[in-house]
Each structure stands twice: as C-alpha cells, then as structure tokens.
Amino acid sequence: MFHKEGYKIMIFTAITLIAINLVTYSLINIYWVKFSILVVSIVFFLLIVQFFRNPKRNTVLNDAHILAPVDGKVVAIEEVYEKEYFKDKRLQVSIFMSPINVHVTRHPVGGKVKYSKYHPGKFLVAWHPKSSEENERTTVVVENKVAGEIMYRQIAGAMAKRIVNYAEVDAEVVQGSDSGFIKFGSRVDVFMPVNTKVDVTLNQKVKGGLSVIANIEK
Known part of the structure; x- marks a missing residue:
C-alpha cells in the first residue's frame, strides 16, 4: 500500500x-x-x-498512552520551554526519520484538534538544534481526555521540501490515524507535560502508531 x-x-x-x-x-x-x-x-x-509506502498499522487505542507519530529513531528526550502554544516547560521527545523510513505521520493521541498551524521556514538538517523553530514545520495540538493537550510538530529536513498536514481545528481524530506526510527526510517532535512517564530511550527505534513513547497515569 x-x-x-x-x-x-x-x-x-x-x-x-x-x-x-x-x-x-x-x-x-x-x-x-x-x-x-x-x-x-x-x-x-x-x-x-x-x-511512499504506507503499511497498515493495527493501533491499540489507549488514552493513557502517547504513541510514536512516525517511524524512526529517538534522538532527543529533554525538558524545553515551548513558546509557540503552551508558553511553558514541556517534555520533548524527538524522532528522526531517515529517507528509508516510512514517512506517514500519525496522531499520537486521539481527541479534538485544538491548534493546527503551518510555518514556512528554512531547510536546516533535521537534527540541527534550531530546526524545530526555524525550519518549515507544522504544529498540531490534540486534546485528549486523559493525556490532556499533546503537541506534535512536523519538521522538514534538508531534503524535505513539503510538509502535508491533514489536522483541522475542532476535528475529532483517532489515535494512530493518518495525520499527514513529510516528503524526503525529516523529524517530528512531541511535547508532553513535564511529569509524563517516558517509555523510550535515546537511539531507540520506534514505529508510528504502534510504539508507546510515553504513559500518562490515570
């Protein structure tokens, strides 16, 4: 497929x-x-x-789990100040996709889309520290009844020249469903509350819509 x-x-x-x-x-x-x-x-x-392959993923729906939005390798787990939407400290998990990874972006949680915005920008290499704020990117926030508001940001890399984002404000989305696509190499950052229990480690490989990257205690 x-x-x-x-x-x-x-x-x-x-x-x-x-x-x-x-x-x-x-x-x-x-x-x-x-x-x-x-x-x-x-x-x-x-x-x-x-x-452009798009393998079918049998996502196990769980509002207490935050899933990897893409396939790739975890390259950052850190507490950061998120200044676009939350304007406070958040726990950030970054996943880097090489050109051989599946590049479909999936909703890490289900719920209502509260924010969705496209930002034109540069094409720094995806692992560059400033790529999250200066590269072409889209920012999406989904409100989940257990996890609260979870943000994910698609970031174009040096090769990527177009980000596709399907998330629309006020839309109800299903965890693991298709949220968009980034063409030719990129990164996705996920922003969670600072007290979130992270279930992945640096350099761990994850699968979009399948791998649990964090757990929100009910």
Whole structure:
C-alpha cells in the first residue's frame, strides 16, 4: 500500500525514466551504457516507491498512552520551554526519520484538534538544534481526555521540501490515524507535560502508531 501523496510523484518519475530509456536506446548503440542506464532507472524508481509506502498499522487505542507519530529513531528526550502554544516547560521527545523510513505521520493521541498551524521556514538538517523553530514545520495540538493537550510538530529536513498536514481545528481524530506526510527526510517532535512517564530511550527505534513513547497515569 502506498500513501496518496506519492502517486503523482511515482507516475511522473516512471514516465520520465521510461522516456529517458527510450531516448537512450534510440541514440546509443553501446549495450553496457544502455543496460547501466536501465539498471540505475529501476533502482531509482524503487527508492522513490519505497519512500511512499504506507503499511497498515493495527493501533491499540489507549488514552493513557502517547504513541510514536512516525517511524524512526529517538534522538532527543529533554525538558524545553515551548513558546509557540503552551508558553511553558514541556517534555520533548524527538524522532528522526531517515529517507528509508516510512514517512506517514500519525496522531499520537486521539481527541479534538485544538491548534493546527503551518510555518514556512528554512531547510536546516533535521537534527540541527534550531530546526524545530526555524525550519518549515507544522504544529498540531490534540486534546485528549486523559493525556490532556499533546503537541506534535512536523519538521522538514534538508531534503524535505513539503510538509502535508491533514489536522483541522475542532476535528475529532483517532489515535494512530493518518495525520499527514513529510516528503524526503525529516523529524517530528512531541511535547508532553513535564511529569509524563517516558517509555523510550535515546537511539531507540520506534514505529508510528504502534510504539508507546510515553504513559500518562490515570
């Protein structure tokens, strides 16, 4: 299964690569050159296709759990001052996605969307300390009846040039459901109350919609 955001890119890529190979075969008579271009085209297309894969995730709904919104590696667990929405201290868990990770963003909690905003910006590498505030990004806050208000921020990386965010203010969302997509490398930060019990460690690999990153005690 592939994400809907990828179909246009995959079709355009396929048509372009086919055209390149047709021109190559008509103009070049050296077999190994034509064969090399064909192999490179196939490998490149497969890389594009794998990037837009969208595996089905059987999320176990639990209002006391905050789930990883994306696949990737935990690169930061720290207390920070969040100045866009909460304007107070929050516990931040950051997950970095490499180009080979699934890039679907999923709602870490279910509830009502209280805030959703897009910010244009730079394209610093995703692990840069200032990327959370200076890169292209979207910020979403979901109010959950147990966890309270949980924020997650999609952050574009050096390769990412477009963030897709489906969260709309006042919409009711289901934990683990599709929240958006970031194209070609990025990071997602999750902001929680400072007393939240974190269930992940630095450099741990997580799966969006499946891995529990934190637990809110009822």
